[in-house]
Amino acid sequence: MILKSQVEWALHCCAILAGLPAGRYLSTKALAEFHGLPKEYLSKALQSLSQAGLVDTTLGPSGGYRLAKAPAELTFLDIVEAVEGNARTFVCNNIRANNPCRPLGYCESGPCAVARIMWEADEAWRQKLRSVRLSDLIETLSRDIPAELWKSSFEWVLERAG
Amino acid sequence: MILKSQVEWALHCCAILAGLPAGRYLSTKALAEFHGLPKEYLSKALQSLSQAGLVDTTLGPSGGYRLAKAPAELTFLDIVEAVEGNARTFVCNNIRANNPCRPLGYCESGPCAVARIMWEADEAWRQKLRSVRLSDLIETLSRDIPAELWKSSFEWVLERAG
DNA sequence: TCTATTAAGGATATAAAATATCCCTATTTC
């Protein structure tokens, strides 16, 4: 069970978009080049963000993507679910229903105990992702990344932002 | 990102094995029949449990599986990881290394900030699974399942336990 | 000893999901 690499791509792209001045857009092409990713496929991840309402888009030359909300209003969970979907990571196939000892017409009172526990763990994962905002990531990155590289990256992006 | 159905199978099988009297074994065939699962494929899940040391096995007629530890000493995480593996659910491909602004020979000081956060969420999921013991599941099941069905299932298993 | 039954595990087949590319359309900028 491994998350799609598109999740990683979407998170890094949002981090870049968070640094974009208000009103500017950044294209798939620029985001793909910056991260060394296949443009066409990255485009699918960005479309997912768009469909989820996390980013705004515009067409034409100087078109591209920008965040639809402030970085403090975007959580990791928003981004992960936009790309990966919000289906639970554990699917209950209700195999208890195959118990040969069951009387005919027997009906469960509620979800399977195994599933309930697995879903609680799933929820713990989501809760953690929900607790981290994109602004938190930016803050961490600004501490992690040398000022020199931070600055040159920002300029690289600005040169290509429409 | 969805867990293998073998995880569900393994959890239910462990719940059954937990009810087995000391020294008795239950075969793949019985476990498959009880849960309505393909015997050959379920066998792979049970082999995973065996390789992880969660169950003991014995060969021959009246052979099969039994728990290697008390239900209170077995956690959900033990079982999930035996089947699903213990690799983290988020893989960092370190795409930041493709940043075209990086000076040559630049070397990261530590893991990517994005990965660190995703790994914390992964750990929150594991921590929750680690906090639930097989004995907790049994307790819940004994409350959920009607006494009648609980009893007949127990007898069904006993008839087939070697 | 012989036979039936079992787990272990290798080989292979099938189905589903992830990864990726290509192409066409509508929109926007210049």
Next chain:
DNA sequence: GAAATAGGGATATTTTATATCCTTAATAGA
């Protein structure tokens, strides 16, 4: 009008999950 863009459909490739089959070694019981 030309160039660049996002959106999205179609398709191909690779990887993973699911499933079956078969052989081997061990064990229990007749």
